[in-house]
Every structure is written in C-alpha cells, then in structure tokens.
Amino acid sequence: MPEILTCENITKRFGGLIAVNNVSFSIKEGETLGFIGPNGAGKSTMVNVMSGNLKATHGSIHMDGVEITKMPPHVRVHNGLARTYQIPRPFPELTAIASVVAAVLCGKKRKNQSFDDASSEATHYLEFVGLFSKRNVIAKDLTFYELRMLELARALATTPKLLFIDEVMAGLNPGEANAAVKLVEKAKAQFDLTIFWIEHVMAVLVEAADRIVAIHYGEKIAEGTPDEVVNNDQVIEAYLGKGWRKYA
Numbered sequence: 001m002p003e004i005l006t007c008e009n010i011t012k013r014f015g016g017l018i019a020v021n022n023v024s025f026s027i028k029e030g031e032t033l034g035f036i037g038p039n040g041a042g043k044s045t046m047v048n049v050m051s052g053n054l055k056a057t058h059g060s061i062h063m064d065g066v067e068i069t070k071m072p073p074h075v076r077v078h079n080g081l082a083r084t085y086q087i088p089r090p091f092p093e094l095t096a097i098a099s100v101v102a103a104v105l106c107g108k109k110r111k112n113q114s115f116d117d118a119s120s121e122a123t124h125y126l127e128f129v130g131l132f133s134k135r136n137v138i139a140k141d142l143t144f145y146e147l148r149m150l151e152l153a154r155a156l157a158t159t160p161k162l163l164f165i166d167e168v169m170a171g172l173n174p175g176e177a178n179a180a181v182k183l184v185e186k187a188k189a190q191f192d193l194t195i196f197w198i199e200h201v202m203a204v205l206v207e208a209a210d211r212i213v214a215i216h217y218g219e220k221i222a223e224g225t226p227d228e229v230v231n232n233d234q235v236i237e238a239y240l241g242k243g244w245r246k247y248a
C-alpha cells in the first residue's frame, strides 16, 4: 500500500516542554493506524501538528508526496484531510444541520456548490450519524454523545480521504462508546477512508487497527501490528501494564 501521509522527525515544543520529540511514521493508504500512549504522551499534539492546528517546531509532513508542513488547516481539508477533536468543538449557536452545511461548503468539493445541494448533502451525513431528528437543535442543546456524532458528521462532510479520530469513546457510556466505534468503522468502509485513530481502549484498537504506533513522553517507543505492539515490553511498562487484557 502506498503511503498517504508521512511524518518525519516531528518535534513540537511548548516553551521548555517537548510534547513531541523527533517522531517519524507513515500512514498507508486504506489502513487504520492506531496511535496510543499514556495521558500527556503527546498524541493530541501530534494530531494538531498533522492537521495544521499547531506548527511543528522541527520536522516535515508530506501528504500524497506533497509537503504540507506549513500548509494552513483549511487547505489540508481541501486536500482530503479531516479530524475530530478529543473535546468536541461545536459552533454552540448553530443548529446541527447548519454546522454540517458549513463543513460541506468548506470541504474539497465546495466549488460552485449551491446552498440547497450542500443542505441535502449535510442531511445525508446527519442521517449517517443518527442525528437527523436533531437537525434543527442548536449545538449547545445537544448531549455529549450527540456532539461527538456531530463532530464526526462535520468531519465526514468535508469528504476526506484521511480522517484523524482523537478519541471517539472518551466521556461516553459503554453503549454509546460501542455505537461510536461501530460508526467509525462503518464510515471507513462506506466512504473509503484511511484512519489515524487515538483511543485509550486497547481492545478496540487491537480489533480495528491494521498497525499501531505507541508514544511515551513524546517519543515513539513501538510500531507494528497490534499483536506486536501490545506484547512490546516498553509499551507494557509505559502504558498497558501486565494485566491489561483482563480489564480491556
């Protein structure tokens, strides 16, 4: 499989704190790449650098062979990259449908698209995530689960080929978390996505990921198949603990 995105020697500093330290890896077209590590390991920071929300201190990122290291986030979106946030970031006063229309119009197909077309496309994404009945509810009146789903609908509405998921399960009850995971997998199949997926529930990534990269204190400590990574001594020591399978 060709590489869709390559990060080379990415470092991100916040003043004296090195949140990501010289991390390199590639995402292959069509795969689900899991990204794991303890709280504060630098996972979200890495996603923020890859999506363009933060500037890398050092290193380079290529997407489809083109350097995107300094490209602003919206141009990355036009090139087919989308993301969700660990803590949903809605427009609080916009209805669900208006939020997704905005995403449709910001996506890579936006050229000369009429509002009516954007609106019917947005409806399709709201239906996909199960929020059709909430289309006229403003975001600040949605539940946390619904906000998560709105976040996913907005990302999908930009018609990405590469989607970063920064924890779809966090803060959800087990039933909701299960539904959210199923939806991500359904989206991957239906929209032909490559997925870069951060999640703390290892059993989910072991099942869903083709490969996993692990980081600790901002440094890559392992990369391989789920089986290789969960049996890696450093990953067990830094993150999983010896008995993790019992609690997964």
Ligand SMILES: Nc1ncnc2c1ncn2[C@@H]1O[C@H](COP(=O)(O)OP(=O)(O)OP(=O)(O)O)[C@@H](O)[C@H]1O
Residues within 6 Å of the ligand: 014, 017, 019, 037, 038, 039, 040, 041, 042, 043, 044, 045, 046, 086
């Ligand atoms: N904007 C920022 N300014 C200063 N420090 C930051 C900023 N964002 C993150 N950090 C710090 O960088 C480190 C990595 O944080 P990050 O949020 O990337 O971790 P994470 O792996 O996503 O953790 P979690 O699993 O808890 O979400 C932490 O020490 C965090 O406090």
Ligand SMILES: [Mg+2]
Residues within 6 Å of the ligand: 043, 044, 045, 086, 166
């Ligand atoms: Mg995080």
